[in-house]
Amino acid sequence: MNEQTLTPEQRAANLKGMGSSRKRVEDVRFTQGKGNYVDDIKLDGMLFGDFVRSPYAHARVVSINTEEAMKVPGVVAVLTAEDLAPLGLHWMPTLAGDKQMVLADGKVLFQGQEVAFVVAEDRYAAADAAELVEVDYEELPVVVDPFEALKSDVVLREDTVDENGNATEGAHGPRNHPNHIFTWEQGEKEATEAVLSEADVVAEEMVYYHRTHPCPLETCGSVASMDKVTGKLTLWGTFQAPHAIRTVVSLISGIAEHNIRVISPDIGGGFGNKVGAYAGYVCSVVASIVTGKPVKWVEDRMENLMSTAFARDYWMKGKIAATKDGKITGLWCHTTADHGGFDACADPTKFPAGFMNICTGSYDIPTAYLAVEGVYTNKAPGGVAYRCSFRVTEAAYFIERMIEVLAIKLNMDAAELRRINFIKKDQFPYQSALGWEYDSGDYHTAWDKALESVGYDKLRVEQAQQIEDFKAGKTRKLMGIGLTHFTEIVGAGPVKNCDILGLGMFDSCEIRIHPTGSAIARLGTISQGQGHATTFAQIIASEIGLPADDITLEEGDTDTAPYGLGTYGSRSTPVAGAATAMAARKIRAKAQMIAAYLLEVHDDDVEWDIDRFAVKGAPERFKTMKEIAFAAYNQAIPGLEPGLEAVSYYDPPNMTYPFGAYICVLDIDVDTGEADIRSFYALDDCGTRINPMIIEGQVHGGLTEALAIAMGQEIAYDEMGNVKTGTLMDFFIPTAWETPNYITDHTTTPSPHHPIGAKGVGESPNVGGVPCFSNAVHDAFRPFGLTQTHMPHDHWRIWKTANDLGLHG
Amino acid sequence: MIPAGFEYHRPSDIASAVSILQEHGDEARVIAGGHSLIPMMKLRMADMGHLIDLQDIDALKGISLMGDTVTIGAMVTQHELITSATLANAVPIIKEAALLIADPQVRYVGTVGGNVANGDPGNDMPGLMQCLNASYELSGPDGTRTVAAREFYEAAYFTARDDEEILTRIHIPVPAAGTGYAYEKQKRKIGDYATAASAVMLRVVDGVCAEASIAMTNLADTPVFAEAASAALYGRALDDAAIGDAVSAAIEATDPVADNRGPVEFKKHVASVILRRAIDRAASRAS
Structure with a gap:
């Protein structure tokens, strides 16, 4: 079709740029068994x-x-x-x-x-x-128990003691025991303890996030x-x-x-492994x-x-202080982290407990203190970020459990308790008590939309009736409503404070436009199923006006790709995605000069219009990007080198802070311990949305991993250190049968510092999903006196909870 | 997960398979669907020099109804059990149970003969066959003999089958018209063995139980045929008291072990819950 006759909307649609649910180009080979692993x-x-x-x-x-x-x-x-x-x-x-x-x-x-x-x-x-x-x-x-390890005479590592048997200095400071790896402290200890001692109400719990494993398909x-x-x-x-x-x-x-x-x-899937x-x-x-x-x-x-690398295994002792009407005044956390035989956690160097200090979550908590103590035990090393940014899932689980525990203590509705403590929209950029600057957010809007979408008030009415029926012997089922509002911290990260083994955590993209108006882009990241070849082409398509279908993406070959720190911690879109937009903008800047030359006007007299530069005030006079590409290679343009390519190395000024509001409803069979997920609603705000279909797929996948972790998946050891869950017979991977239907939704709060406003989404559903499923299980038993129990909520543990609460008569 | 080396045999009749077994003694094993044996070989927990694949033996295939007896060949797959119209009419509990075994991919290959012959207490079919009072036909060097399913299982992986015998067919008496049935199974996920499972067949005449048969799976080192539980129902109206007595008697006969599914106390409780449900459902189907 003649380009002159297309409407602007048609021209934009042809690009399949940002916002398009373009089909994944990778799937042609993956679904036909033609991948190359x-x-x-x-x-x-x-x-x-x-x-x-x-x-x-x-x-x-x-x-x-x-x-x-x-x-x-x-x-x-x-x-x-x-x-x-x-x-x-x-x-x-x-x-x-x-x-x-x-x-x-x-x-x-x-x-x-x-x-x-x-x-x-x-x-x-x-x-x-x-x-x-x-x-x-x-x-x-x-020694399999981390608390025991810190008291034990059994020294695991001979390199942690000097000739006198005293613990030597570790990589992150002094050790207080040969099996102690580090203690990492953030926030204000004394101020927090003062808040706790003066508070109207303090809720205290041990929140354990059990050891599990990313278990990628490959x-x-x-x-x-x-x-x-x-x-x-x-x-x-x-x-x-x-x-x-x-x-x-x-x-x-x-x-x-x-x-x-x-x-x-x-x-074939990485998830940190x-x-x-x-x-x-x-x-x-x-x-x-x-x-x-x-x-x-x-x-x-x-x-x-x-x-190979496990994930989690954090024992998080928490105290949360509030006024009697529910305003949170302080948060205290002491975590004992079981690292296994070697400290092989994947964290930026300066963060031995990752970003665990995001544990104030979505809440405006003025005073907080966090200490994480790493411990050696006779277990496999790891501690990787299983579909999350470094230790963010642990942090989200901790705060979302502590909020529930506080709600019980205050005898308040947990949705309302969250609402009155959210960081407000006008507080962003928000400086947290534990040292982060949240870039943007609108938590109240997301929360209200979520509650309204699921009919929260009606659900509570139904639940109250069901509790009555249960007490009257009319049913043996209990209904649980799980709430979560999570805030992630992803996109590591600014080189000034983020490095791994001294390598700065920037990322990169190089784009070459071919003379006929197609392109190849290479990045420092590597897709493991996220669909980079699809989405990064969409960023380029929107930025430079060439169809995404005409853009090849390559990653993973260090001889050809520009240097980058790879894909994990939801960093590809926040960091390499930004580099992609910046490289594309360099190309567009040169294209503007070429277009102006071809149109015989000054550079400033042309303006960008979807897929072309047009003369200001004379839109019928234009040069398409495709025409510009040909000219770039084949026409002598005074003052310009031939060719049309660019590379960008992007050092992000800040992390991005995706967030979301999740609500799960489930029914528990008190007699068998089975939990039936009735519904799961997931509202994600990942800033600018590049490909809604891929986002939905990522959310479904992440929620299913969250379901697995919350409801059964674990790496368990016996007291001799034998792995009890070493096969997929015992290590829970949900099939289509166990996986519920998900309802996805979104709000859009762009990141103010990211070139296209995108924040990253792949890991949000795991971060938010785990506390949501777990909170639903806890909620079902709340009327019968349950405050806290530990995941995974498999049949036997749920049954035990019911049994311990005297529900089996 | 790499098995040790072995010789592969693929005979086309039962006699040849038996003679290979005879020749190599306990160095040889027959393989049907392989879902139990191949993982054991890959883990090098089963190490044999000779593997005898039964898939070319036509005499081990097919489902037939002769008079009051259904005969199922040992190489009939779980998928065939589910899709057989003959079975759906004559013994519908088999389909109900087979649908709870693993997943479709496993059921396309997994066989009923392998399931009953292996002696794995986690398998569903042995308990079901005890409930149905099935008998197994065994072929060996000395000819053919028949052993009742209720007499077949001695301990985990130990059965009445001799090393040189092959389980070839299963004979099941067709239940009387109007017999109620139910197979209930609790498992952690698709593909898992039962935390507890129970098979119940019962007949009700004039408001009282005229016949009952109850068996349970994965609650001891063999399937649990709960005669006392059946007796507790016989001659009584199927009211709470009778069912309660049957459940107590059945649980008394179990001897589960703690594993990743949970401790003994939990398993016994779950077993009692699902057995009660199975009896309720079977009763609701009895006419």
């Missing part, structure tokens, strides 16, 4: 690695005998810590300033820890040989290929931050960074260097659940 990579002569893992949670490794294993046909090598030590690779740095054994160096600290790495010509030979590696263990006393893996002729190492892997991996590999291996190419191919560095990555690299052949390592599901 790490385990799809097959190279000539490729070898396979498999681990020998510790059956014990705490033991001394007396000896390792590899003789029988080496006799298995096809076995090429069996690596132990002794082989890695000369290279200095038997330990590796963690993201949290600690170090971690790559292969057991004299002892093991958790069940499933890597002890030896068998390399063979095929997977079967490697597995057969792994069975034949003889490891002589001397069992040591096991487990972790890598393929390392060292080319001894060129000296170049190519490393494919399940990396949420490929550039950071390249730098870290260079720093620990001594291979020059330009000789390392890291590639994240398609990734693929941020850190794992022994398998290091071992595949070493094995490739040693053998001169490509080496693949891919963990199985049990290995993934047992040994």
Whole structure:
């Protein structure tokens, strides 16, 4: 169709830019089984690695005998810590300033820890040989309770004590016990204690957010290929931050960074599990260097659940103070954080407990104090941000439980208690008592919309009737109404205070416009299912007026993509999305000069109009972006270089603060402990919305993970440190059957500091969903005296709550 | 999750399968749908040199009704149990139970023979077959014999089947017209074994229970055929008192163990709740 005859609306629609529910371009290959994941990579002569893992949670490794294993046909090598030590690779740095054994160096600290790495010509030979590696263990006393660990004589880590047996200084300050990692304090301790002592009302509870695991569909893996002729190492892997991996590999291996190419191919879900560095990555690299052949390592599901990064495991002791009419005056929190055998949390360096200090939530709390104490135990390391920004889910769960506990103490409706304490719209930008500057928000509008949408008052009337019926013996069901208003902090982050291992947390985008008006953009992030190739093209389409369908997106290859810190913590849109808009604006600025030249007017006499520059006051005189692109390459324009491309490295001035209002209604069968989710309403405010359909998909996925965590998913250990939930039989992943229907809704409060006002959404539903489901369970039992119980709310725990409250007669 | 090496056999008749079993003794195992055996092999908890795949043996397939007996071949899948019109008419409780096993993908491959023969107390079919008073046909080197489902299970994974025998067919007496039935199962999620499950068949004549059969699943190391519970209902109106007595008798016969689903106390309570529901539903269907 002739461009002259299209209406402005039609021209805008053709771009499929921001606001369009454009279909995901990735899904063509994913739904046809044509994705290319790490385990799809097959190279000539490729070898396979498999681990020998510790059956014990705490033991001394007396000896390792590899003789029988080496006799298995096809076995090429069996690596132990002794082989890695000369290279200095038997330990590796963690993201949290600690170090971690790559292969057991004299002892093991958790069940499933890597002890030896068998390399063979095929997977079967490697597995057969792994069975034949003889490891002589001397069992040591096991410490699985973090409170016990801080009192125990059992020292887990020999590197935490000096020759006199005293605890040494840790990466984040002094230790008070050899098993103590750090204590991180924020806010005003004395002022908060003063508020607590003078308050009308103080509610106090221990809120435990149990240990769970991101459990992405694709487990972790890598393929390392060292080319001894060129000296170049190519490393494919399940990396949420490929550039950071390249730098870290260079720093620990001594291979020059330009000789390392890291590639994240398609990734089947990350959720924080693929941020850190794992022994398998290091071992595949070493094995490739040693053998001169490509080496693949891919963990199985049990290995993934047992040994790669867990999430949560925070014991959060809270006190919340208020006036008798419900105005919150202070918040106090002491968290005991179980980090397992090594501190491998994925947090920015200056934040050993992540952004746990967002725990004042959506509320205007004038005085607050937070202390987080990290502890070593005989459990797997991790503490990653499972579909949340660093520890934000823990913080949201804490405050949203404490609000409920306070409501019980005040005998107030929890919706009203929230309303009277929300930060008001005109208080933004809002300085929180624990140090953050919230960028924007309109909590009251979102809250009122949510309550009205679900018919909150009527639900309470129905619930009151049901309680009467229950007491009269007419029903054995209890109805629970779960409320949550969460505030997230995402988009890490400003380089001035956010780095990981010294790498600043900016991100990047490079855009090249082709002469015929199509484009390729490359980013420092990497999609793991979020749909970057779809949404980032939409940002570019709106900014420079070329159709999203004509824009290719590439991520994950460090040889081609600009440097960036990767995808986690809902940072892609806030940081790389901003870089994308800024790079596009540089292109548009040059395009303006080209258009003005072609139209024979001054630069200032043309104006941008959807997909073109037009002469001011003469809209019929214009040059489309497509025409401009051709001219940029093929016409000599005085004073301008040929070509049309730009790169932007974006250092965000602040985090973004998405928020939301969620309401869950469920029915509990008091006799069996089953909970039936009747409805779930999720209102998200993620600022400017780029692709509503993708947002909805992200919300559905995140809510389903939240359902899993709240209602059954956990990594449980027995007292010997054995993992009790090491398979998907016991580790709860909801199927379509367990997943309720969700109602999604939104308000739009753009971020004032982000180029397009977007805040990020992928993690909100997990952050807000977990407290919402949990609050609903608690709410059902509130009339019978329940104040606080612990997740996950599986059948037996719900049944126990009912039983403890005397509801079984 | 990589199994050790094994020889793969795929005989086309029962006699050949039996002779391979005979030749290799406890080094050999037959495989039907593989949902229990393959994970055990991948975990290297089951390690055998010879795997005998039964899928080419036509004599192990099919569902037929002859007189008062339904016969189901061991290789009939759970999916076929659900879609069989013969079964839906003659023994509808089988469909109700099979729909509660795992998920459609598993049911396309999982077989009834594997489910009853493996002796896993978590499997649903053994308890159901005890409730229905089914019998199992076993073929071995010495020919064929039949063992009642109620006599078959000795302990977890230990059954009356000899190592050199193959369970080939299941015979089920068709319940009398008007028999009420119900299969109730509580599980944590799709694909899980039961926290507790119960199968109930009962007949009501002139307002009193003329016949009752109750069995429970995953509440002991074998299926629990609760004769005392059936007896508690017999000859009585199905009122609260009678049902209460039956439930108490049934729970008395259980011996659950604590696991990730919960402790013993919880399991017994849930078992009593779902058994009561199953009796109520079966009674409502009896005519």
